[in-house]
Every structure is written in structure tokens, then in C-alpha cells.
Amino acid sequence: MRALVWHGKEDIRCDTVTDPEIEHPRDAIIKVTSCAICGSDLHLFHNFIPAMKPGDIMGHEMMGEVVETGSEMNGSLKKGDRIVVPFTINCGDCDQCKRGNFSVCERTNRNKEMADKAFGHTTAGLFGYTHLTGGYPGGQAEYLRVPFADKTHIKVPDSLTDEQVLFLGDIFPTGWQAAAQCDIEPTDTVVVWGCGPVGQMTIRSAVLLGAKQVVAIDCIPERLSMAEAGGAITINFEHESVVERLNELTDGKGPEKCIDAVGLESHVSMGQPDTLLDRAKQVVMLESDRPHVLREMIYVCRPGGIISIPGVYGGLVDKIPMGPAMNKSLTFRMGQTHVRRWTDDLLRRIEEGQIDPSFVITHTVGLEEGPEMYKVFRDKKDSCIKVVLKP
Template sequence: MKAVTWQGTRSMKVERVPDPRILNSGDAVIKVTSTAICGSDLHLYGGFMPGMKKGDIMGHEFMGEVVEVGPNVKKLKTGDKVVVPFTIACGKCYHCHKDEWSLCDNSNPQAPKAELLMGGESGSGLFGYTHLYGGYAGGQAEYVRVPYADVGPLQVPRDIDDDKVLFLSDIFPTGYQAAENCNIKRGDVVAVWGCGPVGLFAIKSAYLLGAERVIAIDRFPERLALAETACGAEVINYEELDVLEELRKRTGGHGPDSCIDAVGLEAHGTGLQYAYDKVKTNMMMETDRPIALRQSLYACRKGGTVSIPGVYGGLLDKVPFGAAFGKGLTLKMGQTHMHKYLKPLLNMILEDKIDPSFIISHRIGLDDAADIYETWQKKQDGVTKIVIKN
């Protein structure tokens, strides 16, 4: 089969590799019909996340048709149309029982690697997202092996358009959990850093959960336009305005009730602080550039919540913990507990409460997938979301 493989920093390749097969009795193999490139794949492309090896198959957002099931698969059948959650969960451990699916105890076969980073037990395995998260082959391919097939894959109606349900694999639930973590109450103002796909779904979800206003922060006009027109947010272009000052002014002087950092470890910024992080990360003295996180901690109202769906990989510098403490903030973060959201969010789509396909800007074939990483990383060609069709 063909697959997109990681060859090194800023180097992807579409190549022919062995077809996947059943490795554990609970596995299924899926024929991928649609798969997407995630903003967090750019962290791998750019070499920001440790734990990639040459030849790793990329991709954690995918859906398709079941073509083979292992001997212990009871529910899933050949021919089923499924969306696969990007977090891999066993369904039997302490954390799965607690609905904390992305913290599954059993799904990372390379857990000791993650434990060095976490200082404790590893979280769940992820598709196509470094050997710290298990080293699973991803879904930017013609076929993909899916473990715990009775636990993860969500069956969707055969006649529904892939584009409407594909983002149940990651970014819609991720944006939704980010908003849910804000504990939104009537009248709340929510600020969202980053108007990439997760940020956009966080805006939509914040409104679905009852936010009065959402203020979105980015620097790219096409993203801000989507946030404004498709999602109904007020916007701030951080290259034109002082974000903290602007947020204070727009919220009666006290700051947003909740802040969502949908940017993560590769944030861009302006001025001295950004220069500081660039130098420190380049010298390997800091692994992440937490500019959006810093701003969200400074901006948030006393007693508010900062919710962090943006990915962080290591050690952060100059995080204003004093501000977080002084204002009594609540911090919520982590990978998405995907399995918890699949059915409720599918129902929202089936009830026409939301159509996630609005974020798609590019539809391409697998053969063009390697080159488009560069296009997206350089934020060229108005990319908001790339879907690969097989």
C-alpha cells in the first residue's frame, strides 16, 4: 500500500510499504477513505516533538471501511463504516473506567519511553504520533491497523458524507473538550488563542455550551475571517493590537472568564518574548514556546479557567505561575478523552446542530500529501484544513 512516512525534520515521503495485518486478536484493519493532516502533525514535521523515527507512518485523523477483524473482535464487522478516535484505549483499565480514555494504562506498548518524560505512568497510545505515544503506524495511508477495535471505532451511517464526520477522529472532540473544560456559565466570555481547526471547533463548542461571547486571537486574516464569519467570534489580530489590553477593554476590565490555548508549543508572537523563546529553543535550553499559554494566564479573569488543548511536549520557560496562583485560576489540559465524545457529537452532526466540514480548505490525493506539509507549515495558499481522499 501507499503511505505518508516521516523521513526526518521537514521531510515527508509517500512510499509503498507492507500492507498492515492483524497483530493482536482485538485488532481490525481499516481501508482508509478519508484522512486529514492535523496541526499537531506540523509539530512532527518541524521536528519539535521527540520520539519520531525515519519511516514512521503519519496520521491520526482517519476513517474508512473495516476490511479485516481479529478473532476476538465481537462488535465490529467487515464492511462497517467507521471513524477512528486518535487516542487508543483498552476499555478495561482504571482510567478507561473513569472516562479518562486518553490516560489508558494499557495501550502504549512503549510506555517506559513516555514515563521518562511524564515523571509517572504513560498516557494512552496515539496513532502516528511518535514512539513516546506507542509508535503506532498512522492513517495517512491506504490501510491502517486499529487495535481494540470493539472499543474505539465509531460506526457511522453508510450514506453520510465522510467530510461531515471525519473530524470526530480528533479536532471536533478536542475543541469540544477544550470548551467543556472551561466550565462555561451563562453570560461567560471565552477567549481562544489560535484559529486553526481546534480553535475554530472550540469557538463553536463554547457557543453550543452557552457562552455569551467568544473572542478569537490569531494573526492570519483567513483564519480570523473563518472565526468571525463561520463561528461567530469577535476577533483580535495580535500583530495589530495588544492582546492583553484589548481583552481587558472588551471584558469590562476583568478579563475573559475562560481562556483556551489552542496553539501549543510552537506559538508565534511579537517582540522580545518571542525572540527570547526562539533563542532558547534553538539552543535546546527550552523545548516549547509557550507564548499563547503565558498570555492566557495573564489575561484570564480572577477565579477563571485556562483550558489547554494545544500540545506541549517538554519543559517550559517563564510561565507566569504567580499570576495563575494569585488569581486562583483553574488549569485543565491534556489529550482528548475521545471515546467519551464520539456518540454525543455524532448525534449533534446528525441533528444538523453543526457541520464540521466548514473548515476544509484543501482536498488532495495521497500522492500529493508529502509536499503539502510544507505549504501548510509556511501558512501559504490559505490552508485551514487538508483532507486526503483515497
């Protein structure tokens, strides 16, 4: 089969690889009908996430048709079923899964020992990601083996298109979780840093959860136009002061809820000296992540507020102002998305027509164009916001 394979920093190729096989009775094989390039794939593309290996198949947003199942599906899945695959693999049986904490499933990371050493305790296995999370082959491919498939799937009805449901596997529940863990009140101002695909989903989620006003921060005009279409007041940080504008919008009190949909590769600009220092430290490996957004959120957030972090961080950050964070009684909530916790509700909302997540798709291409599209997405060329691949 063909698949997009990581060969090193900025080197992704559309290779021919061997087909996946059933390895365990709880496995299933799907024929991938649609998959997408995620913002966090760019962190792998740039080799900012440790423990990738040449030969790793990329991709953790995918869906398709079940073509083969193991012997222990217990009636949950059969050939021909159409499913979206959550990027967090979950067993459904461990303590964490029973609590709904699917992204920290205790049993699905096949490199548990490595994760125990790196993180203290293991987290769930993830598709198309670092070997710290199992190194499972990803879904930017024609076929995918889904481990623990009896639990790791979202069945979707034929009445909905791939484009409407594909993002149930990652960015939609990720944006939703980011907003939901803010405990939004009707009087809240919710600020979203970053108007990439997750930021866009977060904005819509905050609207659907009843925020008084949603503010979106970015510097890319087309992304800001999409944010505005979703109901956000926009701030282009290259043209105006984020702090001043947020104070203006909140009567000087600051926003109650701040969401970081940027993560470890925040924009570097001359107007933000800390970003230059972060970039320099990152180059010489004194720091792995650039936490400008975290610093800014802590500074602007209203005392007693909530900082929600769906953006991916990979390692170590410097100069986080914990003094202000502590004194302002801020609450931090973060984590990889507990996808299955949210998807029944989100699928219902899509079916009811409350929201159609396909609004975010700007490019649809074949798998063979994937390597080029990584660069188009990275460079934000051709007004690219979200790329869907059709294997």
C-alpha cells in the same frame, strides 16, 4: 500500500510500504477513505516532539471501511462497517477507560516503559505519533491496523459524508473538550488563542455550549474571517493590543475562560519580545516549547478563571508566571483528548444538523500530494486551514 512516512525533520515522503496485518485478536484493518493533516502533525514535521523514528507512518485523523477483523471483536465490529478512528487508542477495560479518561488508557501504549520513564506514568497509545505513545503506524495511508479495534472506533451512518464525520476522530472532540472543561456559564467570555482547525472547532463548541461571547485571537486574516463566521469577535494581535481589547470587551475584568489552541509553536514576532527569546532558546535546545500563549492567558484571565489547554506541548517551557496564576486562583485543565467520551454526543449533534464540521476543510487532495501539502499547511499558503487527503 502507499503511506506518508516521516524520514526526519521536514522530510515526509509518499512511500510504498508493506501492508499492515492483524497482530492481535482485537485488531482490525481498515481501508482508509479519508484522512487529514493535523496541526500537531506539524510539530512532528518540525521534529519538536521527541522519539520519532525514520520510517514512522504519519497521521492520526482518519476513517474508513473495515476490511478485516481479529477473532475477538465480540460483535462490536465486522467487515464492511464504516468507522472513524479516534486518535487515542483505548482498551475500554482499564481503570482510566472506565472513568472516561481514554487518552490516558493504561494498557494501549506498547512502549509503556519508555513512557513511564518520560512522563512518570504511561498515557494511551496514539496513532502516527511519537514512540513515547507507542509509535503506532498512522492513518495517512491506504490501510491502517487499528489495535483494540473493538473499543477504538466510532461507527458512523452512511447518511453522513466522510467530510462531516472525519473530524470526530480528533479536532472536533478536541475543540469540544477544550470548551467543555471550561464549565461555561451563560455570563462567560471565552477567549480562544489560535484560529487553526482546533481553534475553529473550539469557537463553535463554545457557542454551542452557551457562552455569552467568544473572542478569537490570531494574525492570519483568512483564519480570522472563518472565526468571525463561527460567531467570534476577532482580535488580530499584529494590529491591536490583546490585553487592551480583552479588557475593553470585559469591562476591565478579563475573560473568565481562556483556551490555548496554539501549543508549542506559538507565533514569533518582534512585537512580542518573549517569543524571540523563546525561539532563540528553542534553537539551542534550552527550551523545547514556546509558551507565549500560556503567559498571556495567565496575565489576562479574570481571577478565579479557567485556563484550558488543548494545544500540544511536548516538553519543557520557561518563564511561566506561576505567581500570578496562583494568586489569581486560576484553574488549569489540559490533556490529549478523551475522544470517545464526547463522540456519541457530537455525532448526534452532526446528525441533527446543529453543526457540520466540514466547514473547516479548505483543501482536498490525493495522498501523493501529501508531502507538498505539509508545507502548504505549515506556511499557510493558498489560505490553507485544513487539508483532507484521499488515499
